[in-house]
Amino acid sequence: MLARETFYDVIRRQGISRRSFAKFCTLTAASMGLGEAHAATIAHAMETKPxxxxxxxxxxxxxxxxxxxxxxxxxxxxxxxxxxxxxxxxxxxxxxxxxxxxxxxxxxxxxxxxxxxxxxxxxxxxxxxxxxxxxxxxxxxxxxxxxxxxxxxxxxxxxxxxxxxxxxxxxxxxxxxxxxxxxxxxxxxxxxxxxxxxxxxxxxxxxxxxxxxxxxxxxxxxxxxxYSQRVHDKCYRRPHFNAGQFAETFDDEGARKGYCLYKVGCRGPTTYNACSTVRWNEGVSFPIQSGHGCVGCSEDAFWDNGPFYDRLAKVGAFGIESNADRIGLAAAGVVTAGIAAHAALSAVKRMVHKPGVGAEDKNLASLDGEPK
Amino acid sequence: MSTLPRAPADGLHESASAPDFLTPATAPGSAGVVAPKDLRGVADLPTDERPVGAKQTAIYVYDMPVRAWHWVNALCIVVLAITGYLIANPPAAAPGEAFERSLMGNIRLIHFTAGQILAIALLARFVWMFFGNRYAHQLFCPPIWRRQWWAEVWFEAKWYAFLVRDPKKYIGHNPFAALMMFAFFVLPCVFMVLSGMALYSMGTGVDSWQHAAFGWMLTLFGNPMTLQTLHHLGMWVLVIFSILHIYAAIHEEMWSRQSMISTIVSGWRMFRDNAR
Amino acid sequence: MSALRTANGFELDNSGRRIVVDPVTRIEGHLRIEVNVDDDNVIRNAVSTGAMWRGLEVILKGRDPRDAWAFTQRICGVCTGTHALTSVRAVEDALGIMIPENANTIRNMMQLAQYVQDHLIHFYHLHALDWVDVVSALNADPQATSALQQSLSPWPLSSPGYFRDLQNRLQRFVDSGQLGPFRNGYWGHPAYRLPPEANLMAVAHYLEALDFQKEIAKIHTIFGGKNPHPNWLVGGVPSPLNLDGVGAVGGVNMERLNLVKKVIDDSIVFTEQVYLPDLIAIASFYKDWTYGGGISAQNLLSYGDIPARANDYTANGLLLPRGAIIDGKLDEVHEVDLKQRDDIQEFVSHAWYSYADESQGLHPFDGVTEANFVLGPNTQGSKTRIEAVDEAAKYSWIKSPRWRGRPMEVGPLARFVIGYAQGKPEFKEPVDKTLTDLGLPLPALFSTLGRTAARGLEAQWAAHTLLDFHEKLIARIQNGDLTTASSLKWSPDTWPETAEGAGFTEAPRGALGHWVRIEQGKIANYQAIVPTTWNAGPRDAQGNIGPYEASLLDTPMADPEQPLEILRTLHSFDPCLACATHVLDAEGSTRSAVQVR
Structure with a gap:
């Protein structure tokens, strides 16, 4: 039967002394809420565990x-x-x-x-x-x-x-x-x-x-x-976000100065990941540092939050696809137009018919709208 | 029908076929009973409080905290909508040292401040439901389980659609208005507070009380970005509500049988045709 | 079927013993291979089954074309970036977007870095164990290994002590009984021919290459922010250049360019002092293992890549050659046009999709795709327990693409042979030199080893070409050109109502094409034909077998239970199955044909 290289063998081989190993075991025992006596148990486990x-x-x-x-x-x-x-x-x-x-x-x-x-x-x-x-x-x-x-x-x-x-x-x-x-x-x-x-x-x-x-x-x-903080929380361009300094398009003045990429769609404010701290490939860079907004790739269903280059995600309803602002503005417009029409009609009705007159018998009596 | 007595008010009668919903139900205290003090006729008022138009009947509907809340809300919503829109579509600050300016920071600060005021005010208004007068809970409790109430909603809807010549008279909101208030104001407001606090909690951190209390919202609809989109859509719902609300108030003031705009200022609701 | 001759001239006989290799490992994705061996254990029939399908092109429908690169990039994380580049080119072609010169330069650098990195990983980590016996390295003499290393190149990691330490570590690893990725390998297999010293040297380089490949990826990290899956941009590249202006630390600056330069220099050294010498050394022991040519001696296809100047995608403007060789006629290189409807067609008679008329192929612009997971009557096992597929019926998630009706092999070998046939010295000279060094004739190129060698030569070419483009970037900056992206047609308001385009690259594994149709600012149809679709595709209606299948034929196996020879040849193609598997309409409905204007 071949001998297995254990955790202990590995760390010894990597130049960690027996003394350090014992200390590590003690600390581990302490951190797990176990007493000094358990350090020996841990040491034993590590010495023998494959x-x-x-x-x-x-x-x-x-x-x-x-x-x-x-x-x-x-x-x-x-x-x-x-x-x-x-x-x-x-x-x-x-x-x-x-x-x-x-x-x-x-x-x-x-x-x-x-x-x-x-x-x-x-x-x-x-x-x-x-x-x-x-x-x-x-x-x-x-x-x-x-x-x-x-x-x-x-x-x-x-x-x-x-x-x-x-x-x-x-x-x-x-x-x-x-x-x-x-x-x-x-x-x-x-x-x-x-x-x-x-x-x-x-x-x-x-x-x-x-x-x-x-x-x-x-x-x-x-x-x-x-994953406990957002890309945004530790982004090195965060000061520009707070200041209100943004790249408006790719390769513009702001982009070259390293301004915040929020307006070209960066998802950093809603993405939990370590990109802005650990960064990528031995800490060389991360998407924002290289000029492209975060696409939010560590978030659930981030693919359906597109387009990646708009601050507002596409919203699809009733067969129409648009973003929240366009939908909101359109709806507000429709409502305002409806109000204008309604007001005009009301005024006309009012001229034709004085409210309340002759209504006594039918509609007068409801007392209040709250029937508690 | 309940056997509790109903006080006849000056000119405000129940119809012979007074429906079931008009009867007092389960609310504590005197709620449900049209207490004489709430339905005082003009004659009961001190002279200096007597509204113009002596033949009208006035009822004290919106007590002071409710009126204050209304106007605080109005202000908050205006501020929140503007700053919220700007957060999604930020204006460009001047170039230069980032630490010297805080345009986005200030917009967000105002947004967060107004949002928290709105949240606390909503909470306070909710609590006031239990302490205020008998109309104070109407906003939060539309009796959607009552068929007759829905009939009233339908009736008022028909009046707004010019299908009925005359509206009924209501001391509080008419049922249609109450439904609209609940569906397009109360619920969106609660959603905006919850989602807003959840989005805010991303900044305060996952170990903050905000995250503990509201963090669950972040993933309720998928991911935080989706919640952000919905929060933004919610802003538009409230904007559209506000437009309708203001119009409805003007419309009622002009063409219904009771006062509206002055009521939310003074608290007194006037019934113009009571004298007849 | 028992014995027959295919339309493209291969003898098939499925009467012998059936051997199944599933999963094929050290590839990307899921591939199943079945072969029949005769009484002498020679492969007489081969069946390649793509065993996964993800439906990315369906998912792309209705999305913003500017986002498409990110979706298609996720087709493959091994050749990461290649699909994204193909996608932005397809969208730019459709919308008539011109990119700045610097963007072309930076894109080329990312693509070339991908070649170097991907070829290196492929050779050492996906392919080497087909030739190198790790356990045999324990018997090597470190002194002799050192001498071997020093005879091959001036690579500094060559001392006897270095190899002794490594051997000791390897010994302890083996002694631990936990062999990790080397567990159940084919150690001691008679098809391994390297002496222990060469094995030890190769194991050392396996680990060194594992350390070094992550360095090459840093070129992607600098320009694209991360690797795997760097960021790209329709209209240019996302990384701005800012050498000495305000906020230069926010863009690609001198420090960044220096890091790129260092990676390039190191890449040249590694490919020339480690990769190529290893390749030649290993090849010299396997010179007479001449199997695996398949259809490479007949039909080869390359779309070409690396445009010397921005926006010039003509054959003459591309540094990697474009063209097709058919029927083994090296003296004639045919022109290739991705939009020519009769040239590129996909067939589904043996793939799990259905057409109205499955005897006909369809150009990707006309792409009709309907899933049809049915197994043939001679399938052994059940729907969810396939023991052997029925190759007379449908048997793969991969379609069969054909160029003018022919199966084509794509990849580094195709690129080099086409470049060779075009008489381009940058391809002809290294090929001739390699063949001379090994004492082999030109036809030796059409083999498993030929593919592997072409890949190594291409890595060297790519590393040097990287340097050229780095210098070009410096020269443009010198002349004051810092532009990296064009926003002129960024807004969908500037796009035509409908548009369609084709984009292409040469992925590390071969010719890659994307076809996109845009309507009202959204993707109406998206199709991709990828290298592994060309290489791993199943039979077609005429019975032509695909490159994988053809390459396995006539290969003798030392022990059919230990399919080392099969792995060797398959790996020489560098299979990428996530790429290869095709598309299905969400509702399974037939797509309407798209007309080319």
Whole structure:
């Protein structure tokens, strides 16, 4: 039997001393509300525990989440894969294919029942008996339910798994369904974004590995550590927003000066994500810094809030599509015209007929309009 | 029919076939009873309070807090609509150092201030329902479960549509007006307060009491952007309501059988044809 | 069927043992392959099934054409940006929008960076494990590995200590028993031929490439704000240039351009000192593994890309060649026109869609799409438990596109061969040099390895061309041109009532086209034919098999239970299935034909 490299081996190899390790265990025990005595338990667990297996499934998706994951700079994804987790199944990276690949799912489910993480990229379509996404000759949704069924927890990578994303945009022809609506009996951690930021993805994974617990989630199931504030809240162009200095069109004077992109449709004020702080690709930039408004890709149903370049989303009703201001103005216009007509008619009636005269018998008597 | 006595008022009779809804129902206290003090004839008034036109009958309908609330509301809604529109379609500030100017910041500050005043006033007005006079709860409680009331709504609607020659007389809102007030003012106002506070809570943070209290609104319709769109549409609903409301008040003042505009200033409702 | 000869000249025989590979991994999306092998384990029949469908083109109907790039970009996160670029070009073509010169330059830089990054990831992380035995690397001598590395290139990570450390880490990893992505791989498979030292070197570069690919992506991050899925703009690019004006820190400034320059320089070094030497070294061990050519020796198609000047999309204005080679005649390169209705057509006789007349193909402007998930009578299993598909009936979510009735192979090999046939030195010289270095004749190009080699050569070309465009951008800025976007036709008020257009790029995987029709400022119809549709498409009404299917034929398998040879050839196409799968009308109703004006 081969010896497994444990968490302890890994951190020792990465140059962390035994002393630091003991201290870490003590702090962990303290932070979990456990006494000093439990530090030894934690240390023991970490010294003997294998790397946590991760089964990473792909449903209807575009693989941008896997691509983003491998962009992680800290930690480098090579270290995540070689030292922190055991990425036993990922269609995009794994060596095995066909039944050698599918066998891994069964092996891990059996060997690590309740102790592995199911990471899901993409979502299952439910129309046509699920056959809009076929894996191993059967509907992906079946595979998803099996793998998640024995998992310790489920990570919904990206907006596809978290919300449905682009294939679930109106009219959602395949009935693409987010993971938490199919998997209802396991904790589901949503890491939305199209894709999520690489370091957010590895941050969530390493948090789970490091602290051996799931991150604190908000009411929507997103980790608070990355999704508790809006892009707007920490945007470096926020002073220009407060000042009222905006780019009016792309490449205008304001755009070149780095003014706020609110008027060219930025969704930062309604988007919870870490883009303006963690930023992208090792902190190089984020959409607003590169001149394009946030499109809100980490929000549920953001695709149906278009056009992306208008402050006001398109509103569709009664077969007419417009925005709130145009609808409001048109309605106000109609109402005003109606009032003018009504007033004119009332005046005419008034000239023809004095109100009240002769009405005594019929209509006079209702006392008040409030029948309590 | 209830057996509670109904006070005959000067010139304001119940019809022989007084419908069921006119009877006192479940409201506490004397509500439902047309108390003589509320239906005082002009003759009961001190001379200096006596409205012009001696033959009219006047009833004290809108007590002071209600009138104050009305005008605070009116002001808030005007301010909120203007600033709200500007938040969605902001004017450009002068270039230069961002820290020196706060145009958008000020517009938002005014919007938030007016919004919170509106919210508190709405809450206070709601509470006043339990302390004010018997007309104070009418705004919040249209008796939509009563068929007869709907018949009255229909009757008034026909009057507005010139299908009926004469309206009935009401001390408070007529049923049609009450329905309009509830559907196009009270409900939108509540929605605007809830959605406004929810949108505001995105700024105060997910750990704020605002978010705890109103954050659920953010995802009720999908995402915060959708709520923002609905909040903006709500502004237009209230703008259109205001136009109709003002027109209806002028219309009633001119052509109905009771006063309107002066009532919301003085609180007294006049019935012009009572003398006949 | 038992044995037959297809219209395009391939012998098929499905009487032998059926082997199913599902899922095919190390690709984008969901692909299923079924083959029949004869008694000698040689593949005699191949069936390619696209196993997913998302319906993006349906979702696009009724939306703002300026938003379309964002939707279509989500067709694929691997070749991220390519669909977006194709989409903005289609919309600009429809609306007659001219983009500024700098916008063209920046778009080219993003597209070229995508080639370098995507080809690198493909070679090392999606393809290398078909040639490289990771476990064998444990037996390598670090000293000898170092000598091997130093004989190949001046790449500095070449010391014996470096390789020893790596080998130790690998040893511990294997000893842990948790092999992660290498679990259940085909280690020790007889089709692996590299010596342990070459394997160790390749594993080192697998990890180095994993570190480096994220650097290349920074070019997207600078101009598009993020990667994957950077931002694009109809009418130009969203990132303004501001070198030394007020607020220069808000735009693309000197620091940003320096970072771009560094990434370009590093890309050139990495492709020339690591990628290409590895390619040649690995190829030299597999020289006689000449399988996988398929239809590449017959029919090749490229739309061309990288316009040298803004708004010039003619064949002569494109740096990547445009043209078609048919029936193996390299001396004649045909002109390609995306709007020519008789040239590009899609067939559905073997795809899960239906046409009124399925013997006919339809141009994307006439796109009729109706889902029809039916399985043939000889299907084994049930609707939700497919054990073997019936290739005589419908069997894929991918349509069969044809150019003048022929299945066409697209991709880097097609681009290089077409450029070669056109006598362009930037394509001819590296091809000739590579063939000479390996001692191979020109026909050796039409193979699995040929595809893989063309991709490497293209990465090198792209890295150098990136530098050219960086210099061009600097020169334009020098001359005072900072414009990056045109707002002239930004407002829908300026658009015609109806308009239609076609946009194209060469995606890393091959020719990519989008066709859009705009009515009253909204998308009325949107169609895409993507590289993997060309390559992975099923049979057509005439029985012509597609490039994937053809490429697998006649390949001997060492062990049909371990389908390494199949993976090798499929991976050489760099499959992207999310791209390939096509569209369905929401109600399943037939779309009205669109007339080209």
């Amino acid at each position: 790397r946590i297996p991760v089964l990473w499934l792909h449903g209807l998706e575009c693989t941008c989440c896997s691509e983003s994951f491998i962009r992680s700079a800290h930690p480098l994804v090579r270290d995540v894969v070689l030292s922190m987790i055991s990425l036993d199944y990922n269609d995009t990276l794994m060596a095995a294919a066909g039944h050698q690949a599918e066998a891994i799912l069964d092996e891990i489910r059996e060997e690590y029942k309740g102790n592995y993480i199911a990471a899901v990229e993409g979502n299952p379509p439910l129309n046509e008996d699920g056959m809009y996404c076929i894996s191993g000759g059967r509907p992906f949704v079946e595979k998803l339910k099996e793998v998640c069924g024995d998992a310790k927890a489920v990570i919904s990578w990206g907006s596809c798994a978290s919300w449905g994303c682009v294939q679930a945009a109106r009219p959602n022809p395949t009935q693409a369904t987010p993971v938490h609506k199919v998997i209802t009996d396991k904790p589901v951690i949503k890491v939305p974004g199209c894709p999520p930021i690489a370091e957010v993805m590895t941050g969530v994974i390493t948090y789970i590995v490091t602290f051996d617990r799931l991150p604190t989630l908000d009411a929507q199931g997103r980790p608070l550590m990355f």
